[in-house]
Amino acid sequence: MSNPSILILPGDGIGPEVMAQVTRIIDWFGEKRDLKFDVETDLVGGAAYDKHGVPLADETMARAMEVDAVLLGAVGGPKYDDLDFSVKPERGLLRLRKEMDLFSNLRPAQCFDALADFSSLKKDIVSGLDIMIVRELTSGVYFGEPRGIHKEGNERVGINTQRYTESEIARVARSAFELARKRGNKVCSMEKANVMESGILWRDVVQEIHDAEYPDVELSHMYADNGAMQLVRAPKQFDVIVTDNLFGDVLSDCAAMLTGSLGMLPSASLGLPNADGRPKALYEPVHGSAPDITGQGKANPIACILSFAMALRYSFDQGAEATRLEKAVEKVLADGARTADLMGPEGGTPVSTTQMGDVILEAL
Amino acid sequence: MSNPSILILPGDGIGPEVMAQVTRIIDWFGEKRDLKFDVETDLVGGAAYDKHGVPLADETMARAMEVDAVLLGAVGGPKYDDLDFSVKPERGLLRLRKEMDLFSNLRPAQCFDALADFSSLKKDIVSGLDIMIVRELTSGVYFGEPRGIHKEGNERVGINTQRYTESEIARVARSAFELARKRGNKVCSMEKANVMESGILWRDVVQEIHDAEYPDVELSHMYADNGAMQLVRAPKQFDVIVTDNLFGDVLSDCAAMLTGSLGMLPSASLGLPNADGRPKALYEPVHGSAPDITGQGKANPIACILSFAMALRYSFDQGAEATRLEKAVEKVLADGARTADLMGPEGGTPVSTTQMGDVILEAL
Ligand SMILES: CC(C)[C@H](C(=O)O)[C@@H](O)C(=O)O
Numbered sequence: 019m020s021n022p023s024i025l026i027l028p029g030d031g032i033g034p035e036v037m038a039q040v041t042r043i044i045d046w047f048g049e050k051r052d053l054k055f056d057v058e059t060d061l062v063g064g065a066a067y068d069k070h071g072v073p074l075a076d077e078t079m080a081r082a083m084e085v086d087a088v089l090l091g092a093v094g095g096p097k098y099d100d101l102d103f104s105v106k107p108e109r110g111l112l113r114l115r116k117e118m119d120l121f122s123n124l125r126p127a128q129c130f131d132a133l134a135d136f137s138s139l140k141k142d143i144v145s146g147l148d149i150m151i152v153r154e155l156t157s158g159v160y161f162g163e164p165r166g167i168h169k170e171g172n173e174r175v176g177i178n179t180q181r182y183t184e185s186e187i188a189r190v191a192r193s194a195f196e197l198a199r200k201r202g203n204k205v206c207s208m209e210k211a212n213v214m215e216s217g218i219l220w221r222d223v224v225q226e227i228h229d230a231e232y233p234d235v236e237l238s239h240m241y242a243d244n245g246a247m248q249l250v251r252a253p254k255q256f257d258v259i260v261t262d263n264l265f266g267d268v269l270s271d272c273a274a275m276l277t278g279s280l281g282m283l284p285s286a287s288l289g290l291p292n293a294d295g296r297p298k299a300l301y302e303p304v305h306g307s308a309p310d311i312t313g314q315g316k317a318n319p320i321a322c323i324l325s326f327a328m329a330l331r332y333s334f335d336q337g338a339e340a341t342r343l344e345k346a347v348e349k350v351l352a353d354g355a356r357t358a359d360l361m362g363p364e365g366g367t368p369v370s371t372t373q374m375g376d377v378i379l380e381a382l
Numbered sequence: 383m384s385n386p387s388i389l390i391l392p393g394d395g396i397g398p399e400v401m402a403q404v405t406r407i408i409d410w411f412g413e414k415r416d417l418k419f420d421v422e423t424d425l426v427g428g429a430a431y432d433k434h435g436v437p438l439a440d441e442t443m444a445r446a447m448e449v450d451a452v453l454l455g456a457v458g459g460p461k462y463d464d465l466d467f468s469v470k471p472e473r474g475l476l477r478l479r480k481e482m483d484l485f486s487n488l489r490p491a492q493c494f495d496a497l498a499d500f501s502s503l504k505k506d507i508v509s510g511l512d513i514m515i516v517r518e519l520t521s522g523v524y525f526g527e528p529r530g531i532h533k534e535g536n537e538r539v540g541i542n543t544q545r546y547t548e549s550e551i552a553r554v555a556r557s558a559f560e561l562a563r564k565r566g567n568k569v570c571s572m573e574k575a576n577v578m579e580s581g582i583l584w585r586d587v588v589q590e591i592h593d594a595e596y597p598d599v600e601l602s603h604m605y606a607d608n609g610a611m612q613l614v615r616a617p618k619q620f621d622v623i624v625t626d627n628l629f630g631d632v633l634s635d636c637a638a639m640l641t642g643s644l645g646m647l648p649s650a651s652l653g654l655p656n657a658d659g660r661p662k663a664l665y666e667p668v669h670g671s672a673p674d675i676t677g678q679g680k681a682n683p684i685a686c687i688l689s690f691a692m693a694l695r696y697s698f699d700q701g702a703e704a705t706r707l708e709k710a711v712e713k714v715l716a717d718g719a720r721t722a723d724l725m726g727p728e729g730g731t732p733v734s735t736t737q738m739g740d741v742i743l744e745a746l
């Protein structure tokens with residue numbers, strides 16, 4: 019039987035730097051734990067545009083559909099700011115999400131004990147924080163038609179369409195309820211049902227799926243503006259949050275920043291199961307391509323490494339090995355290893371991107 | 383010459399309670415400062431629905447168009463949750479915004495010294511914070527057509543339309559640049575130009591207005607998700623933020639909560655100037671109708687009182703009197719008067735809604 023396959027797309031900015039450390043960790047699992055993967059690497063984002071004139075080549079898209087998991091670094095950078103909308107680096111990522119039908123984006127917002135001081139929030143508000151944001155990722159205003167800029171009389175008009183079907187809402191709701199059952203058994207759904215009809219449908223469908231299939235899970239609804247407030251005021255009130263593509267974008271970034279652990283946060287984007295039961299899946303750090311620190315050995319590879327841990331858990335059914343990797347990361351943090359973004363007043367041992375890889379490998 | 387006119391719409395929940403204190407303050411200005419207003423009171427939101435079957439009667443709308451300023455308390459409450467979308471309390475407020483063409487919503491996020499400890503953020507991150515969020519209020523996904531829920535085959539589909547014209551963006555951009563010139567001279571515009579064409583148009587038009595008319599103001603652009611992050615990480619980097627209706631809804635609530643002063647924050651919604659040079663205007667607290675504490679004398683009237691201060695400044699050209707009122711509020715806080723929402727570990731003198739009105743009148 020062949021090994022499970024992984025497509026690595028390091029992308030732009032610090033993407034390649036952090037991904038280099040993940041590659042070493044994948045190798046370690048092959049050598050030491052007899053968990054071998056067939057790994058191939060390709061381009062996405064600006065890097066793909068530079069070579070192919072598009073942010074994701076068709077061949078890369080085709081491979082992404084075939085492999086068992088995709089690991090992505092980050093896309094985008096100022097160099098590409100003036101590109102036409104249709105070939106912006108982000109379009110590569112959006113094409114992957116859409117064509118792989120990755121409707122459920124899992125974004126844990128977790129506060130690491132060793133880093134609680136990094137949060138701009140008071141320690142007691144965030145320490146021990148552990149929220150899972152489930153963001154719908156293949157629909158809504160990101161993909162709705164009609165869209166574009168056109169002329170009406172003398173002036174330009176910009177249009178986008180927020181569009182959700184019942185089944186699109188139902189499937190991401192299910193994925194949130196399933197997750198909640200393995201965690202605190204509590205889901206809060208966020209929309210603007212007070213001003214948007216698409217929000218009314220969202221609320222109704224989430225409630226219906228709950229009542230029919232997950233009555234044991236505690237469900238609440240909140241307007242997204244209040245959601246942003248409550249995340250800042252008392253984030254620990256939440257367990258799983260489920261919301262649409264656009265609110266999920268803003269609220270998950272807000273939640274991530276609360277933790278003070280932005281360079282630490284992974285994400286998983288999951289689709290429907292293949293014949294072998296594995297969901298189509300893409301894993302990527304929550305942070306972006308950080309052009310300001312690219313190439314300086316300053317990037318924190320942990321978010322990307324923990325994204326691979328999520329791959330072990332969700333794509334390869336290796337929960338124990340995922341935990342092993344997560345524990346190794348916790349250990350090096352407790353031991354004081356700190357990339358530049360983690361250097362606070364209380365000190366620690368400054369390490370480069372590669373050195374962070376070194377100590378995590380040692381801890382493994 | 384007749385007195386300037388004010389239409390008071392107390393609305394639902396704590397709206398009437400906080401507005402009662404504002405009425406006393408308006409009377410004080412008439413008696414002691416010879417600033418007389420013709421005040422009339424009417425219904426909006428659930429209160430209007432209960433009487434008229436609609437959340438804003440046509441006669442009320444007509445009066446709102448005629449008066450010099452509208453003061454609104456709050457709308458909404460659980461009692462109205464199951465009403466049809468078209469008659470929900472919120473529709474009354476949205477109708478006022480739309481028909482009065484109140485395109486520029488000014489939402490200061492300000493941290494009051496005496497209350498810095500209330501923020502969930504660390505004191506050094508928020509103390510002295512003073513941001514002005516300028517939110518577009520008459521367009522975008524709140525009002526775009528087509529909208530609604532319909533059937534496609536067997537399933538329901540929910541649709542809303544984000545739509546911005548060049549002139550809608552230009553006028554709110556101008557209002558942000560004008561404000562910036564009177565403050566820190568810095569504007570940050572937020573959108574999702576990386577995924578939404580309406581965001582591209584937003585960014586382009588803001589930049590064009592800047593280059594042509596306000597080159598002296600410092601302008602930057604930020605994606606709204608990053609904006610949410612930066613608000614949490616380091617809010618003091620901002621002076622004026624300009625953004626669309628929906629992002630403005632979420633980001634201004636997030637910013638308001640950062641300050642720890644939610645019960646303190648006023649807002650002004652301004653339209654085009656009338657023949658007499660006064661802009662059409664509606665003033666309201668940022669907080670909602672707070673059904674959980676309605677009728678208990680617990681509500682903090684300060685946000686509503688400071689909204690009247692904004693009316694003095696923006697509608698009645700009484701900047702000095704506005705400052706007098708704001709200083710009175712600061713004084714009672716410094717003296718320790720605290721409604722329930724302001725009661726922290728460091729104590730203070732607990733006061734009811736009415737007592738807070740009493741001490742502010744005394745301080746005046
Ligand atoms: C890069 C961008 C297209 C993307 C998004 O808006 O979804 C990013 O912000 C994210 O959250 O993954």
Ligand SMILES: CC(C)[C@H](C(=O)O)[C@@H](O)C(=O)O
Nearest residue numbers: 212213243458472475476631
């Ligand atoms: C009450 C509601 C319609 C309103 C909005 O969404 O604009 C409120 O949240 C606000 O921010 O004023």
